[in-house]
Amino acid sequence: MIIDFIADYYKNVEKYPVRSQVEPGYLQKVLPESAPNNPESMETILQDVQQHIVPGITHCGSIAGFLGEMLSSGFNIVGFNWISSPAATELENIVMDWLGQMIKLPKSFLFSGNGGGVIQGTTCEAILCTLTAARDRVLNKIGRENISKLVLLRLSESMSRISADVEAGLIPLFLCATIGTTAITAVDPLKPLCDVAKQFGIWVHVDAAYAGSACIFPEFRHFIDGVEGADSFSLNAHKWFFATLDCCCLWATNPEYLKNKATESKPVVDYKDWQITLSRSFRSLKLWFVIRNYGMENLRHFLRSHVNMARLFERLVSGDKRFEVVFPCHFAVVCFRVSPLPVLMDKLKTKYENCLLSEEEQINEFNRELLESINASGKAYMTNVVLGGIYAIRFATGATLTEERHVVVAWTVVLITIKIKLKIFLSLVL
Amino acid sequence: MIIDFIADYYKNVEKYPVRSQVEPGYLQKVLPESAPNNPESMETILQDVQQHIVPGITHCGSIAGFLGEMLSSGFNIVGFNWISSPAATELENIVMDWLGQMIKLPKSFLFSGNGGGVIQGTTCEAILCTLTAARDRVLNKIGRENISKLVLLRLSESMSRISADVEAGLIPLFLCATIGTTAITAVDPLKPLCDVAKQFGIWVHVDAAYAGSACIFPEFRHFIDGVEGADSFSLNAHKWFFATLDCCCLWATNPEYLKNKATESKPVVDYKDWQITLSRSFRSLKLWFVIRNYGMENLRHFLRSHVNMARLFERLVSGDKRFEVVFPCHFAVVCFRVSPLPVLMDKLKTKYENCLLSEEEQINEFNRELLESINASGKAYMTNVVLGGIYAIRFATGATLTEERHVVVAWTVVLITIKIKLKIFLSLVL
Numbered sequence: 132m133i134i135d136f137i138a139d140y141y142k143n144v145e146k147y148p149v150r151s152q153v154e155p156g157y158l159q160k161v162l163p164e165s166a167p168n169n170p171e172s173m174e175t176i177l178q179d180v181q182q183h184i185v186p187g188i189t190h191c192g193s194i195a196g197f198l199g200e201m202l203s204s205g206f207n208i209v210g211f212n213w214i215s216s217p218a219a220t221e222l223e224n225i226v227m228d229w230l231g232q233m234i235k236l237p238k239s240f241l242f243s244g245n246g247g248g249v250i251q252g253t254t255c256e257a258i259l260c261t262l263t264a265a266r267d268r269v270l271n272k273i274g275r276e277n278i279s280k281l282v283l284l285r286l287s288e289s290m291s292r293i294s295a296d297v298e299a300g301l302i303p304l305f306l307c308a309t310i311g312t313t314a315i316t317a318v319d320p321l322k323p324l325c326d327v328a329k330q331f332g333i334w335v336h337v338d339a340a341y342a343g344s345a346c347i348f349p350e351f352r353h354f355i356d357g358v359e360g361a362d363s364f365s366l367n368a369h370k371w372f373f374a375t376l377d378c379c380c381l382w383a384t385n386p387e388y389l390k391n392k393a394t395e396s397k398p399v400v401d402y403k404d405w406q407i408t409l410s411r412s413f414r415s416l417k418l419w420f421v422i423r424n425y426g427m428e429n430l431r432h433f434l435r436s437h438v439n440m441a442r443l444f445e446r447l448v449s450g451d452k453r454f455e456v457v458f459p460c461h462f463a464v465v466c467f468r469v470s471p472l473p474v475l476m477d478k479l480k481t482k483y484e485n486c487l488l489s490e491e492e493q494i495n496e497f498n499r500e501l502l503e504s505i506n507a508s509g510k511a512y513m514t515n516v517v518l519g520g521i522y523a524i525r526f527a528t529g530a531t532l533t534e535e536r537h538v539v540v541a542w543t544v545v546l547i548t549i550k551i552k553l554k555i556f557l558s559l560v561l
Numbered sequence: 562m563i564i565d566f567i568a569d570y571y572k573n574v575e576k577y578p579v580r581s582q583v584e585p586g587y588l589q590k591v592l593p594e595s596a597p598n599n600p601e602s603m604e605t606i607l608q609d610v611q612q613h614i615v616p617g618i619t620h621c622g623s624i625a626g627f628l629g630e631m632l633s634s635g636f637n638i639v640g641f642n643w644i645s646s647p648a649a650t651e652l653e654n655i656v657m658d659w660l661g662q663m664i665k666l667p668k669s670f671l672f673s674g675n676g677g678g679v680i681q682g683t684t685c686e687a688i689l690c691t692l693t694a695a696r697d698r699v700l701n702k703i704g705r706e707n708i709s710k711l712v713l714l715r716l717s718e719s720m721s722r723i724s725a726d727v728e729a730g731l732i733p734l735f736l737c738a739t740i741g742t743t744a745i746t747a748v749d750p751l752k753p754l755c756d757v758a759k760q761f762g763i764w765v766h767v768d769a770a771y772a773g774s775a776c777i778f779p780e781f782r783h784f785i786d787g788v789e790g791a792d793s794f795s796l797n798a799h800k801w802f803f804a805t806l807d808c809c810c811l812w813a814t815n816p817e818y819l820k821n822k823a824t825e826s827k828p829v830v831d832y833k834d835w836q837i838t839l840s841r842s843f844r845s846l847k848l849w850f851v852i853r854n855y856g857m858e859n860l861r862h863f864l865r866s867h868v869n870m871a872r873l874f875e876r877l878v879s880g881d882k883r884f885e886v887v888f889p890c891h892f893a894v895v896c897f898r899v900s901p902l903p904v905l906m907d908k909l910k911t912k913y914e915n916c917l918l919s920e921e922e923q924i925n926e927f928n929r930e931l932l933e934s935i936n937a938s939g940k941a942y943m944t945n946v947v948l949g950g951i952y953a954i955r956f957a958t959g960a961t962l963t964e965e966r967h968v969v970v971a972w973t974v975v976l977i978t979i980k981i982k983l984k985i986f987l988s989l990v991l
Contacts, residue, residue, distance in 0.1 A: 133628050134631075136635075151647050164658075165659055170853075176854060188648050189639075197634050197635060201563055201631050208806075215619055216617065217583050221588035225592050254839075369840075375634050408683040410685075423597055426599040428599060429599075
C-alpha cells in the first residue's frame with residue numbers, strides 16, 4: 132500500500148505546488164490533540180498523509196537512492212562498531228573508496244592509501260568532527276591549558292590575519308575552504324590556501340558539499356586541484372549525487388586522529404569513533420545502490436545534463452535585456468536578477484519615494500517582490516541570495532527529476548510574472 | 562522487488578544466526594575494487610545483498626515504524642526551518658506533545674505548556690545540544706571568559722563533590738541522570754538529584770533512552786517522579802518504542818535557550834536551531850505511524866509483554882540453582898550468571914591454576930566463556946556487563962518480534978551450552 136502511495140506521489144509530483152502554500156499552525160487544526168487509544172488502519176493514516184501532510188511539504192522529487200534507503204530501513208540495523216554488523220562497516224569502507232576514486236581524491240584520503248572515509252549525516256557533523264580532530268591534534272602538541280589561544284579562520288580575512296594572530300600569541304587551528312558555496316556556488320582557491328595553512332600547521336577542511344560531485348567529470352576536477360594539501364574533504368551525496376538525506380561523505384588523510392587505540396590494534400574500523408553519535412544507520416547501502424544501479428557513465432550523464440540545463444537557463448536570462456546573470460555559473464545554479472535599467476529605476480524612484488530607499492535597495496526590493504510572485508505561482512521554486520549588496524534570485528537545476536522542459540517552464544513563469552508585475556507596477560506609478 | 566525482498570527477509574529472519582559470524586575483511590574479498598562503469602540491474606544488486614550483506618548484519622527484526630520511515634524516505638524532504646516543509650515541523654510539534662502526554666511529562670515540557678520537543682538522531686546528539694544550552698545559560702550569566710571554570714558532574718561523586726567544586730571557585734554546570742542505564746537498567750533517584758541541582762543552578766538532563774517508554778504504564782511512571790525539577794528529558798523511540806533508528810525524542814522546559822531571535826518573533830519553530838545539524842529528515846512521520854497504527858492500548862500491551870517475558874526468563878534463571886540473577890530486573894533486561902558455587906569453584910581452581918586469577922576472576926572468566934559459546938550457537942544473542950567486579954550476561958526481551966517461545970529457546974540454549982561446557986570442563990580437569 133505504501134509503495135503504491137509513493138509511486139502515485141512521484142507520478143503526480145508535478146501537479147503539486149513546488150513550495151508548500153500552507154499557513155503556520157495549519158496541521159494543529161486538523162489533527163487530534165492526543166494520541167489514539169486504539170489502532171487506526173493504514174488506509175486511514177495514508178488518507179491523512181495525502182490530505183494533510185502532502186500539502187505541507189516541499190516536493191524535492193528524488194527516486195534514486197530511495198530503494199537502498201528503504202532496504203536499510205527494513206534491516207533497521209544499529210551499527211556502532213564493526214562487530215555489531217560487519218557488513219555495514221565494510222560496505223562503507225568499500226563504497227567510500229569507490230567514490231573517492233571516482234572524484235580522483237589523492238590516494239592518501241582512501242583506505243587503500245592509509246586514509247579513510249566515513250558517511251556522516253550532514254556537513255555540520257563533518258565540520259564538528261574534523262574541528263574536534265584538529266583541536267585535539269593541536270592540544271596534544273601545546274597542552275590542553277592553552278585551549279583559549281586557538282582561533283578559527285574565516286576565509287575572507289584569513290590570509291592577512293594569520294601572521295597577526297600568531298604574533299599576538301594565538302594559534303590558528305582550522306581553515307574551511309568551500310568548493311561551491313551555498314549562496315553562489317563560488318570556489319575557493321585550494322592550492323594557495325593549503326600552501327599557507329601548511330606553514331602554520333593549520334588543519335584544512337574542504338567543504339565540497341554541493342560541487343564535489345561534479346569532480347566525477349574530468350573537466351570539473353580542476354576545481355579541487357590542490358586537495359592533496361588538505362587534511363579532510365567532504366561532499367554531500369544527498370545534495371547532488373542522487374542519494375537521499377542523510378549522506379555526507381567525509382574523507383580524512385589522518386585517520387589516526389579519528390581512530391582510538393582499540394581500533395588501532397584491530398584490522399577493522401569502529402565508525403562510532405569517527406563521528407559524534409554512537410549509533411548509526413546503514414547509510415552506505417543507498418550510496419552503493421546509486422553507484423551500481425546508475426553506473427559511473429550514467430552518473431556523469433545526469434550531472435552533465437543538470438549543468439547543461441543551467442547553461443540553457445543562463446542563455447535564456449542573458450538573451451533578455453531586462454535581466455542579467457549576476458554571479459558566474461560554474462555548476463547547476465544560476466543567480467540572476469532584473470537589471471537596474473535607467474527606465475526601470477526611474478519608475479522605482481516614484482514607487483518607493485516614501486520609503487527612504489537607496490537606488491540599490493530599490494532594485495533589490497523589486498527583485499524580492501518578483502521572487503515572491505514566482506514562488507506564489509507554485510509552478511517553480513527559486514531562492515535568493517544577497518551578496519555584495521546585490522539581491523539575486525537563485526535557480527537550481529540539480530534535482531534528480533528535472534528535465535529541460537521544466538527549465539523552459541520556469542523561465543516562462545519568470546516572464547509571465549515580470550509582465551504582470553510591470554503592468555501592476557505601471558498602473559501603480561502612472 | 563525490494564518490498565518482496567524485505568518481506569522475505571522478515572519471514573526468514575529466524576533462520577539467520579542472530580549475530581553475524583563473518584571475519585574481518587570478508588566483504589572486500591567479494592566486491593569489486595572500483596565502481597562499475599555501466600548500470601547493474603536491481604536483481605543483480607539484490608542477489609549480492611542476499612549473498613554478501615545479509616550474512617554480515619545483526620538481525621534486529623523490527624517492522625513497526627518501518628512503513629513510516631519508508632514514506633519519509635520516499636518524500637525525501639530536507640527540512641531545516643518551518644517554511645522548507647511546514648508539515649514536517651508541525652507534525653513533530655504535535656507528535657512530541659502526544660508522546661509527552663502518554664508518558665505524563667509535566668506540562669512545562671510540552672508545546673502546550675511553553676516547553677517543547679524535538680526528535681534528535683541519538684542520545685549523543687541530545688546530550689550535546691542540552692549541554693550546549695546549559696553552557697550558554699551559565700555563560701550568559703557569568704561571562705564567556707569564565708568558561709574554564711565550568712565542570713560536569715559524574716553521578717557517583719556528584720553529591721559530595723558539588724560543594725567542594727563551588728568552594729574551589731568552579732561552577733557545576735550539568736548533571737545527567739539516567740533512567741535505565743545501558744549496563745543494568747539501573748535508575749537514578751531523580752527527585753533528590755534535582756533538589757540539590759536546583760540550589761546550584763545546575764542543568765539536569767534526564768536520559769531515559771531505554772526505559773522512558775515504560776512510563777506509558779501507570780505502574781512504571783514512578784521511575785521518573787521528580788522530572789518536574791529537570792530541564793530536559795530524552796527517550797529513544799528506536800530503542801523500545803517500535804520506531805526505526807534514528808528517533809531520539811528530546812523535550813526541554815526552557816526552549817528560549819534553544820530558540821533564536823528569528824523564531825521568537827514568529828509563531829513557528831525552526832528546528833535547525835534545536836539541533837546540531839542544519840538539514841534534517843521527516844522523523845516524526847514514523848513515530849506518528851507507530852502511535853496511530855498501534856494505538857496507546859496496544860503499545861502498552863506490547864511493552865508489558867516484553868516485561869513479562871523478562872520476568873519469565875528471570876524465573877527460569879532463579880529456578881536453577883547453578884545460576885543467579887545478579888542485578889534487579891526493572892524492565893526487559895535480565896542480568897544473570899553462573900553462580901560461584903563451592904563445587905564449581907573447586908574445579909575452576911584446578912582449571913585456571915596457572916593463570917594467577919583470583920576466585921572472582923575465575924568465575925568471571927567462566928561466565929565469559931559461557932557467553933561466547935551461547936553467541937557462537939547463532940540461536941540467541943546476549944551481551945555482557947561488568948559491574949562491581951562481577952561479570953554478568955545480559956538478556957534482553959525488548960525486540961519487536963520477540964515472543965515467549967524465543968525466551969524459552971534462549972534459556973534452552975543456555976542450558977545446553979552449560980551442559981556441554983561442564984562436560985568439556987570436567988573432562989579437562991579430571
